[in-house]
Amino acid sequence: MSLESIKYERGRLEILDQLLLPLQTRYVKVQGVEDGWKVINKMQVRGAPAIAIVGCLSLAIELLKDDCLDKKIMRQEIEGKLNYLVSARPTAVNIKLAAEELINLANSLSADENVTADEFRERFIQSIEKMLIKDIEDNRAIGKFGSEAILKSLEDESHVRVLTHCNTGSLATAGYGTALGVIRSLHAAKRLEHVYCTETRPYNQGARLTAYELVHEKIPSTLIVDSMVSALMHTRNISAVVVGADRVAANGDTANKIGTYQIAIVAKYHNVPFYVAAPLTSIDMSLKSGDRIKIEERPDREMTHIGEHRIAAPGISCWNPSFDVTPASLITGIITEKGVFAPDKLHEAVP
Numbered sequence: 001m002s003l004e005s006i007k008y009e010r011g012r013l014e015i016l017d018q019l020l021l022p023l024q025t026r027y028v029k030v031q032g033v034e035d036g037w038k039v040i041n042k043m044q045v046r047g048a049p050a051i052a053i054v055g056c057l058s059l060a061i062e063l064l065k066d067d068c069l070d071k072k073i074m075r076q077e078i079e080g081k082l083n084y085l086v087s088a089r090p091t092a093v094n095i096k097l098a099a100e101e102l103i104n105l106a107n108s109l110s111a112d113e114n115v116t117a118d119e120f121r122e123r124f125i126q127s128i129e130k131m132l133i134k135d136i137e138d139n140r141a142i143g144k145f146g147s148e149a150i151l152k153s154l155e156d157e158s159h160v161r162v163l164t165h166c167n168t169g170s171l172a173t174a175g176y177g178t179a180l181g182v183i184r185s186l187h188a189a190k191r192l193e194h195v196y197c198t199e200t201r202p203y204n205q206g207a208r209l210t211a212y213e214l215v216h217e218k219i220p221s222t223l224i225v226d227s228m229v230s231a232l233m234h235t236r237n238i239s240a241v242v243v244g245a246d247r248v249a250a251n252g253d254t255a256n257k258i259g260t261y262q263i264a265i266v267a268k269y270h271n272v273p274f275y276v277a278a279p280l281t282s283i284d285m286s287l288k289s290g291d292r293i294k295i296e297e298r299p300d301r302e303m304t305h306i307g308e309h310r311i312a313a314p315g316i317s318c319w320n321p322s323f324d325v326t327p328a329s330l331i332t333g334i335i336t337e338k339g340v341f342a343p344d345k346l347h348e349a350v351p
């Protein structure tokens with residue numbers, strides 16, 4: 001059983017093929033940006049932070065093999081390859097923000113006459129490698145702030161019952177996770193009574209990935225079908241919901257896995273606090289609200305088949321948006337590595 005979604009050392013990158021989990025553990029070599037684009041687009045690796053990290057590491061792998069000595073050509077090629085990687089999946093913002101930062105770095109290294117081509121390459125690759133460490137640090141901070149916020153809002157409860165959706169753990173990040181990081185922190189503090197995870201049709205990130213992580217760490221948990229959320233809140237006294245994010249707009253509207261929006265509506269009806277856990281790299285302050293977030297639509301086959309087995313009638317048309325947008329009005333707080341913010345206070349979090 002492996003929870004290491006990304007294996008990296010200088011010159012070597014492998015990703016855990018999440019399409020095969022939980023039954024098979026197989027790592028796929030990523031030898032450049034073409035491979036990086038493919039493993040992201042096919043969802044062999046997925047999760048907003050992991051997409052950004054794997055995409056950028058695939059560029060680092062390619063750059064290491066490049067012996068170009070012309071910094072202007074290097075800069076131009078870097079920009080083109082980063083824009084190509086961003087196109088692999090449109091909704092998560094992390095890779096777009098990482099690409100913008102790296103293009104700015106390439107521009108300044110290229111313009112600095114005191115920097116040689118080799119120094120340019122080395123500093124650029126180091127900058128990408130730091131993403132791995134920073135992501136895990138951010139996730140542990142998210143876990144701390146999120147668990148404190150949930151426990152604080154429920155002072156009369158010694159142990160909490162939490163619902164989560166999709167997969168936001170070590171398989172969606174460089175490690176520890178965002179929403180699942182909050183759940184790990186609650187468990188580590190011995191304050192988690194139980195976590196419920198939705199199966200998250202049609203890719204089944206919950207049944208195949210979150211359940212895999214929870215079982216691996218012996219965290220008390222139960223898998224539910226997506227359509228059970230209302231019945232669960234009606235009968236199981238859920239303390240809080242905590243989910244991840246692919247793109248949070250400046251007003252707090254949040255794009256996340258399809259099904260998140262209806263969970264937020266049910267939580268509102270049952271007065272259950274609804275939290276979004278996301279690093280600042282998931283926040284897009286350039287978008288005023290969520291209605292401008294591009295929602296990726298995935299192939300029909302992800303709905304009509306489970307593996308090779310067809311489960312839907314041949315000929316039926318399908319609509320398969322991979323995400324939906326939860327309005328800020330349904331969100332209690334956004335848990336970041338800088339602390340927990342009300343949706344209308346996000347500007348205080350983003351530098």
Ligand SMILES: CSC[C@H]1O[C@H](OP(=O)(O)O)[C@H](O)[C@@H]1O
Nearest residue numbers: 046047048168172244245256257
């Ligand atoms: C910390 S992962 C954030 C986010 O990414 C997942 O989407 P996908 O599995 O399609 O990449 C899901 O929306 C998670 O909440």
